[in-house]
Amino acid sequence: MPNSVAFLGPEGTYGERAALALLRLEGLEHAQLVPCVGLRSVVEHVADGRCDAAVVPVENSVEGGVTASLDALWSNPDLCIRRALVLPIRHALLSSGRLEEISEVLSHPQALAQCSGWLAKHLPDALQLATTSTAEAARMVQGSRFRAAIASHSLHQQGELSELAFPINDAPGNCTRFLFLQRGERRQDGDVASLAFSLHRNAPGALLEALAAVADLAMNMSRIESRPSKRELGEYVFFVDVELPDGGGTLLHQLTQRLLPLCEHLAHFGAYPSSELEES
The missing domain is CATH 3.40.190.10 (Periplasmic binding protein-like II)
Structure with missing residues (x-):
């Protein structure tokens, strides 16, 4: 066992x-x-x-x-x-700032790819940075007003993060x-x-x-x-x-x-x- x-x-x-x-x-x-x-x-x-x-x-x-x-x-x-x-899988965009302030988006490479269409439409100029996991991305953006993380929407209840958008994955049936x-x-x-x-x-x-x-x-x-x-x-x-x-x-x-x-x-x-x- x-x-x-x-x-x-x-x-x-x-x-x-x-x-x-x-x-x-x-x-x-x-x-x-x-x-x-x-x-x-x-x-x-x-x-x-x-x-x-x-x-x-x-x-x-x-x-x-x-x-x-x-x-x-x-x-x-x-x-x-x-x-x-x-x-x-239902991704959220989490940050301590506002959507119009975001210039960097962090997440696991799979999550970034699964939200590429949404990012191209809403944050076309934001730099996309890969992390080891979605939760690690959420930890790294806490307290930053210009950084956002793609992660589970449940994580916005932790720390200082707000949910800027949900869901943001391109395919509704993402699993x-x-x-x-x-x-x-x-x-x-x-x-x-x-x-x-x-x-x-x-x-x-x-x-x-x-x-x-x-x-x-x-x-x-x-x-x-x-x-x-x-x-x-x-x-x-x-x-x-x-x-x-x-x-x-x-x-x-x-x-x-x-x-x-x-x-x-x-x-x-x-x-x-x-x-x-x-x-x-």
Whole structure:
């Protein structure tokens, strides 16, 4: 049973909100939350045993895959996914000043990208500065009349910040999928299973062979994403999610057996339940 859970800190991030919701779903409300700086650090805290579990964002409906999380997972294939949660994301512009005074906007790069249209319309001349998290951005702008942060609107209740605008994300249906990671045995049953693989050869039809293994089992692939292997140009790692029917453990086993001879490396992160958090 997890006693400590790493998340992207500091307090007040969407990662903390997702972690609290995931702990409730797992019946682990009394676990200690451990804030970390950077997503790679979050994953490493569970991989090296400093924490019993970790919560990381893996995919956003607007900006796509969270590359730092994907790369960290590929670097730590012994980890497994216990549960996924889709969290609605509604950004606010927070500041100690007024909208017409703002010349700098701070936030996590994903949040800046998710609000790029709003910023172009309302603050076209403002300098955009990346921070390690939305909550860190909110902390950094407190007391400044020319700086604003893109963060959760709940943070305006802390310190000296006022809510200048809400919501400011360009896509009304903006949401992020978070994963609950642990070490240990992979589960074979759940709503979804996640795998990642690299291929033996970079040749015509090589990826098609791997995808045919999914299609031949009549499994629905709900996500595929590629990342550079970081070994040579043109070599990629592929992340795949497949939906599982009730009792789909046998299908999942068949899939991994079909993929093994086609892959140089195959990481199987397990099967797990996935749910959505209602917007508050």
